Amino acid sequence: MSAHARLGPSSAEAWMTCPGYPNAVEGLHDPTSEYAAEGTAAHAIADDCLAMGIEAADLIGSHLTINEKDEDGNVTQTFTFEWTEEDAEQLQYGLDEIRAFEGEFFGEHRVDLSEVYGVEGQFGTLDRGVVGKDLIVVGDLKWGRGIPVSPVENKQLMIYALGFWHNIARHRTKATDFLFIIDQPRCPGGGGHWRCTLDELLAFQEELRIAAPKTLDPDAPRVASEKGCFWCRRRQQPPSEPGAVSGCKVYDEYVLDAVGTKFDDLDDAEFIGDTIPLAQYDQLSAKRRTYIVKHKKVIEKWLESLHAAVIQDGLNGEEIPGLKVVDGRKGRRTWVDEKKADAFLAQRLGEDRFTIKLKSVAQAVKSMKPDERHMLTDSELFVEGVPKPVLVDERDARPAKATVDEKFDDVEFDTL
Numbered sequence: 001m002s003a004h005a006r007l008g009p010s011s012a013e014a015w016m017t018c019p020g021y022p023n024a025v026e027g028l029h030d031p032t033s034e035y036a037a038e039g040t041a042a043h044a045i046a047d048d049c050l051a052m053g054i055e056a057a058d059l060i061g062s063h064l065t066i067n068e069k070d071e072d073g074n075v076t077q078t079f080t081f082e083w084t085e086e087d088a089e090q091l092q093y094g095l096d097e098i099r100a101f102e103g104e105f106f107g108e109h110r111v112d113l114s115e116v117y118g119v120e121g122q123f124g125t126l127d128r129g130v131v132g133k134d135l136i137v138v139g140d141l142k143w144g145r146g147i148p149v150s151p152v153e154n155k156q157l158m159i160y161a162l163g164f165w166h167n168i169a170r171h172r173t174k175a176t177d178f179l180f181i182i183d184q185p186r187c188p189g190g191g192g193h194w195r196c197t198l199d200e201l202l203a204f205q206e207e208l209r210i211a212a213p214k215t216l217d218p219d220a221p222r223v224a225s226e227k228g229c230f231w232c233r234r235r236q237q238p239p240s241e242p243g244a245v246s247g248c249k250v251y252d253e254y255v256l257d258a259v260g261t262k263f264d265d266l267d268d269a270e271f272i273g274d275t276i277p278l279a280q281y282d283q284l285s286a287k288r289r290t291y292i293v294k295h296k297k298v299i300e301k302w303l304e305s306l307h308a309a310v311i312q313d314g315l316n317g318e319e320i321p322g323l324k325v326v327d328g329r330k331g332r333r334t335w336v337d338e339k340k341a342d343a344f345l346a347q348r349l350g351e352d353r354f355t356i357k358l359k360s361v362a363q364a365v366k367s368m369k370p371d372e373r374h375m376l377t378d379s380e381l382f383v384e385g386v387p388k389p390v391l392v393d394e395r396d397a398r399p400a401k402a403t404v405d406e407k408f409d410d411v412e413f414d415t416l
């Protein structure tokens with residue numbers, strides 16, 4: 001696993017809005033999850049493919065071992081992954097895409113960020129870059145399935161681009177146009193392209209040069225924000241002090257403020273039966289309800305912390321009025337050793353030990369020979385799913401759905 005800078009580009013959302021962030025997370029261990037290790041493995045495969053000119057499918061069947069190490073270099077956890085056909089298919093598009101650009105290619109590359117931040121000793125590692133005659137391309141692979149990442153004004157990529165330009169590109173090209181590519185093949189709606197100019201990046205650099213030095217103050221204040229707090233390790237700690245819900249009291253206050261309620265208000269609230277009367281939808285202003293919906297994820301995270309804290313209070317024998325802690329349902333039973341279980345069941349159940357399910361439309365299309373897929377895709381054997389309306393940033397490239405009134409305008413009436 002790679003080293004982390006104190007002002008790492010990936011945490012720029014946090015430290016640019018919360019000057020106290022680097023101090024707040026100092027010394028907090030960031031345990032490597034299986035998902036993070038899986039991402040590291042995919043990055044290693046991608047880098048090998050790009051460096052050696054091979055395809056993602058050439059490495060199918062390879063086994064990758066990712067070690068998590070402590071600060072002394074001791075291995076604390078090991079993850080092993082097998083590179084599969086499905087992995088290869090998902091990675092290949094992004095490899096082909098970056099290879100299609102003309103210019104000098106750079107694979108995983110560590111860039112010095114001292115000049116970008118105006119603070120010494122900072123660095124970042126970008127995944128891919130191409131220095132062309134008229135265009136500088138900065139690419140980033142996101143292997144996560146969960147949260148879609150957009151390249152639009154993505155601070156992490158903008159910092160990589162500035163580092164890439166200062167360290168490398170400016171010495172090789174006069175190009176001042178940048179293209180950002182996020183390749184997030186396993187997450188529907190994630191990734192995309194975004195263009196910006198060197199002037200826009202240099203204006204952003206001025207913001208960085210104001211924000212970065214503020215984090216050096218040992219008493220730098222904490223300032224909560226939706227994006228900044230989302231991944232913050234301080235927030236994910238157990239309650240920091242009596243009355244706190246998460247590991248950061250500033251974050252607690254921020255969430256309660258978002259829903260229009262302060263801690264004191266909750267304590268004084270009059271119960272109706274078992275519930276505290278929260279505002280009805282039409283009692284909230286349009287601005288307030290939009291604000292709450294925009295901050296849904298951060299509020300959900302806060303509620304998860306609140307839930308965990310109440311369970312802990314119950315286990316500690318503290319007062320949790322009207323509630324108690326009990327054993328919940330047991331988790332799903334899992335095989336300890338699939339091979340042994342298979343051998344055992346083969347003797348007793350034979351072929352009946354397997355469940356056979358019809359493949360989904362997407363799986364079936366993928367399994368067919370490319371030149372035969374049209375026989376299914378052009379058929380009437382399936383119907384397309386209806387897209388659900390989703391809320392996105394108003395700068396998103398997709399056109400807004402027609403409103404009810406606009407749809408009504410489109411209807412032609414026969415006049416009598």
Ligand code: SF4
Nearest residue numbers: 018024224229232248
């Ligand atoms: S939770 Fe938010 S306010 Fe608290 S330290 Fe982290 S980024 Fe700052």
